[in-house]
Amino acid sequence: MAVAASYGDTRAATVGDYFALLKPRVMSLVIFTGLAGIVAAPGDIHPMVAFSALLCIAVGAGASGALNMAYDADIDRLMSRTKGRPIPQGAIAPGEALGFGWTLSVASVALMGLFVNLLAAALLAFTIFFYVGVYTLWLKRRTPQNIVIGGLSGALPPAIGWAAVTGDLSLAPVVLVAIIFLWTPPHFWALSLWRSDDYARAGVPMLPVVAGKPATRRQILAYTAALIPLGLVPAVIGLGGPLYLACASLIGFWFAVEAVAVFRERDEVKEPAAKRLFRVSLVYMFALFAALIAERLLHLAPVASWL
Amino acid sequence: MAVTTMADDKLDPEKARRRRNVAIALALGALVVLFYIMSMVRVHP
DSSP: OHHHHHHSSOOOOOHHHHHHHTOHHHHHHHHHHHHHHHHHSSSOOOHHHHHHHHHHHHHHHHHHHHHHHHHTHHHHTTSTTTTTSTTTTTSSOHHHHHHHHHHHHHHHHHHHHHHTOHHHHHHHHHHHHIIIIIIIIIITTTOTTHHHHHHHHHHOHHHHHHHHHHSSOOHHHHHHHHHHHHHHHHHHHHHHHHSHHHHHHHTOOOHHHHTOHHHHHHHHHHHHHHHHHHHHHHHHTTSSOHHHHHHHHHHHHHHHHHHHHHHHOOOTTTOHHHHHHHHHHHHHHHHHHHHHHHHHHHTOOOGGGGO | OOOOOHHHHHHOHHHHHHHHHHHHHHHHHHHHHHHHHHHHHHHOO
16 A cells, blocks of 8 residues: 555554644644633623634644645654654555545634634634645745744634634734744744754754754844734733733743843754743743733733723 | 453554544534534524
8 A cells, every 4th residue: 555655554543643633732722822812802702602713713723733744744754753643653644634634624614604703714714724835835845934934824813713702803913913923933943953853854944954053043032032022012002911911021031031042052962942942932822821811801901900 | 362452452443443433423413512502592692
């Protein structure tokens, strides 16, 4: 069988393999930021409509992950980080993953349109298209700016959540999208600093492979310098309150300290600072959106009401 | 031998197929329930 020949020994696919195809860790961040968009948006939404919106965001994100794994199966088996995925393991054939991914994509967009509203459905469709068509098929193997431009797809869930409640968009969701958009490059470039051999072996032109590690460290610092002030903007425009401001300031400062440490790092083998920055970037993202959610639920936002 | 290990369970194609079928049935059942509830929500908001 061609698939078995390409991807080694085959084995029976388990439910867990199909779940892994949905990239559950990425999905959890997407659900979380989508929930923040729903909670932060002005207006009321029926709990079941909110649940449906989140479900569609989660399934759409998972479908994108499955399609990404199907189209990238050839390079996934070359990288130690991804060779344990279901397709390189021979559990699921790329064609099956494609069918699974496209079915879930169409279903998630259709259900979003039926149960929530057309703007949210259109944004979800655009997100899937951008991740699969623009990032995976076009940019990923062609340019070191792949994760910068492609990061837009991962940044859109708060806008989808917002649109699910209000039926339109405004400055506030755009700011949330911009925060995730600027957060993506330092997050992934930190990872690629200690995984650069992996990417080089697979022929993926990540920044450390193409431009070198010093250039990557400078870029991480530049994006961090833009991200930290932008992270404070929700408090300025009334979206976040004192808890958000405190989180964005303190963890933003921690993020900046780690970015400087990456810039000054000289251990190019173990890259301890890059590993720390990767972890801090995850904490930063979860803390910012958790603060937004908590404040809305506790009626603490906006900051102006405290002055 | 009657004793099986977790690795055997994971690789047993019959067992894996049965579990996939159960998962598909549960997902379709959940979809039906979701359609029913959302129809109620849209008709009687």
